[in-house]
Amino acid sequence: MEAALTAIRRHGPAVSVAAIAAEAGVTKPVLYRHFSDRADLQRAVSERAAKILLEKLVPELGRPLPPVDRIRALIGAFLAGAEEEPELWHFVVHSQDPGPAGAAAPQSDVVAHNFELIAGMLTSLLTDNLRALGQDAGGAEAWAFGLVGMVYTAGDWWLQRRTMSREALVDYLTQLIWQGLSGPLQGAPLKKDAPEGS
Template sequence: MVAAAMGAIRRHGPGVSVADMAAEAGITKPVLYRHFTDRADLQRAVGEEAAGLLMARIAPVLLEDREPADHIRAMIDAFLAGIEDEPELWRFVVHNPAERGAGAEVVDDAREQIARLLATLLGERLRAAGLDSGGAEAWAHGLVGMVQSAGDWWLERRTMTRTALTDYLTTLIWGGVAGALGGTGTGQPGQAPGGPLRLIPTPGPTSDQTAGDAARARETDHG
C-alpha cells in the first residue's frame, strides 16, 4: 500500500488525495484506513520509505574512501540527484502544506543520519591532521541544512544545472573545510574540482614581513 501511495504521489503530485492513493493500490479508502490511522499516519509511512531511498544514495558515498573535496562533491551530488529523481515524493514528505508536521520527524531522522555520518568523516579528517575535531558535529549539521535549503530552492527554480549547483556548493563548503584542515587534502583550498569560485583569499603579509618591507623602502628612499 505504501508503494502504491508513492506511485499516486508521483502521478498526482504532493496534493494527492487519500482516495487516489487507495485507488492506486486497487482498494477503497475504508480498507486503506484499516491499516493506517489517518492521512498523517500514511504520510509518515511514505516518508520513512522515501527517506530510505535517499539514504540508499547518500550513505554509500559517505562511506567511500575519497579525497575530502571529492567526498563533499559526491555527497552533494547524491542528495541533489535523489530529490531530482523524486521531486513530487520529496515535496510530499517535506513540504506538503496539508500535513506539514506529519513527516517532520522522518525528515529530521534522515537529516540526523546524514549529519552523523558526515560528522564522523570530518572528525576523522581533523584528527588525522592533528587538529581539534570538537566542531565536527556542529559543522556537519550546518552543512546538511545548507545543502537541503539550496536543494529546495533549486528544485523550484531550476535556474542552473545540477552540476553547476553541485560545483557552487562544493566550492563554498570545501573552502571552509580546507580552512579547518589547514589546507590539507587534494586541490587548492576554496577551489572545488571544476568549481567556478575561489573563496579563500590569498593570505596577506605577516607583521614581520610588513616591517621588513617598510625598512627596505626607507633604505631605498635614502639611497
C-alpha cells in the same frame, strides 16, 4: 506503500487518500485497516520516500576519495536523488497536512530525523578526518549540521527555481564548502580581528 509512492509520483505531493486507495485497488476503509489515520499514512509514506532519497547518499559516505572529491560526490548524490524523485521530495518536505488537533505535519518529524541522521554520519566523517590529521575536532558536529542545512536548503531552492544546472550547483556548493573546511583540515587557526581601540 508502493501504491502510495506510485500515486504521489503520478498525482503530485497533494495526492488524496482516495487516489492512493485507487492505486492500491482497495477502498479507503480497507486502506485505513493498515494505518490508524491520514497522519499515520503520511508519516509511513514520508519515511519510505525519505529512505529512497537517502539511498543514493549513504554509499558515498564510505567511498575512499580525497576530501574535495568526497564533498562533491555527497552533494551530487543528494541533489541527484532529489532531482530524480521531485514529487517524493515535495511530499516529504512541503506537504503541510497537520496531524490531530493542529499538530505539526507528520512529515516534519521525518525531515528532522533524516536531517539528524545525515548530520550524524557527516559528524563522524569529519571527526575521523580531523583526528587523523591531528586537528581539533570540537567543531565537527556544528559544521556537519551547518553543511547539511546549507545543501538541503540550497537543493530545495534549486528544485523550485531551476536557474542553473545540477552540475553547476554541485560545483558552487563544493567550492564554498571546501573553502570553509580546507582551513580546519589543514590546521589553519581562525583569525580574529583585534577589538576596536586596541
